[in-house]
Amino acid sequence: MLWLLRHAEAAEGRPDEARPLTPRGLEQARLAGQALGRLGVHLDTCLSSPKRRAMETAQLACEPLALEIVTEPALAGSHYDPERLAAGQGDVMLVGHNPSISMVLREMTGANVHLRKGGIAAVHRGELVVLLTPKELAAIAADGSAAT
Numbered sequence: 001m002l003w004l005l006r007h008a009e010a011a012e013g014r015p016d017e018a019r020p021l022t023p024r025g026l027e028q029a030r031l032a033g034q035a036l037g038r039l040g041v042h043l044d045t046c047l048s049s050p051k052r053r054a055m056e057t058a059q060l061a062c063e064p065l066a067l068e069i070v071t072e073p074a075l076a077g078s079h080y081d082p083e084r085l086a087a088g089q090g091d092v093m094l095v096g097h098n099p100s101i102s103m104v105l106r107e108m109t110g111a112n113v114h115l116r117k118g119g120i121a122a123v124h125r126g127e128l129v130v131l132l133t134p135k136e137l138a139a140i141a142a143d144g145s146a147a148t
Contacts (some may be wrong), residue, residue, distance in 0.1 A: 001124050002041065002086050004107075005032060006101050007059060008118035008134070016074075017051045025053070028118030028134045029060035030057035034141035036130070037064040038118075044090030049075035049097060057118070058095040067093075067114035077101075114129065 008089045009025035021029060023048040036043075043065055048058035050071045074080040075096040082104050086092035092102075102115050115121055120137065122130035132140070 001091045001129075002082055003041070003091070004082070004101055004115065004120050004121045004123070005057065005093055005095045005100060006117055007051075007054040007057040007095060008060075009034070009051070010117075019051070019053050021056045023055055024119065025057070026060065028137075030063075031134070031138045031141040032057075032118060032120060033061035033064040035137040036061065038086075039142055040051040041065070042091055043067055043093050045070060045086075046093045046095065047072040047075060047085055048095040049073075049077070051076055051097070054095045054097065056135055058093075060143045062093070064101055069095075080104065081123070 005011045008028035009022045011022050013019050033107050039056045046058055046062045046067050046069050048054050048071060050067050050073055062069060072085060075094060077100055079100055082094055102113060105113050105121055109126060112127045116133050118131045118134035
């Protein structure tokens, strides 16, 4: 399974690669990790863009899963091949940016999806099997069930 997590809400500013998460973004990232834990998601690897906002998102989301983060420069905002990046690594989460993360999701599944900041998608054999907004992740983190 390939999981895609768009970085959480970040502060404006320059330089772009140094933008930190906002307090809301920090909470979005924490809740994403808690929700993944509640859902029983198992990940073997987490690859993250080296940009600060993505690394902070990855660290907070992967902490409840006791997963180390591997920096992957290809995820910094340009087009990339997610299957090549994940090859041979088991179940992988990629943490990156729009528009590339939504474009990659569309190329993999055919779904025209705009992944929200802090949102998660999962793809299995070319099929979009999970798509969760930050609000849905918060509901899962809070009580273990998806928001309706």
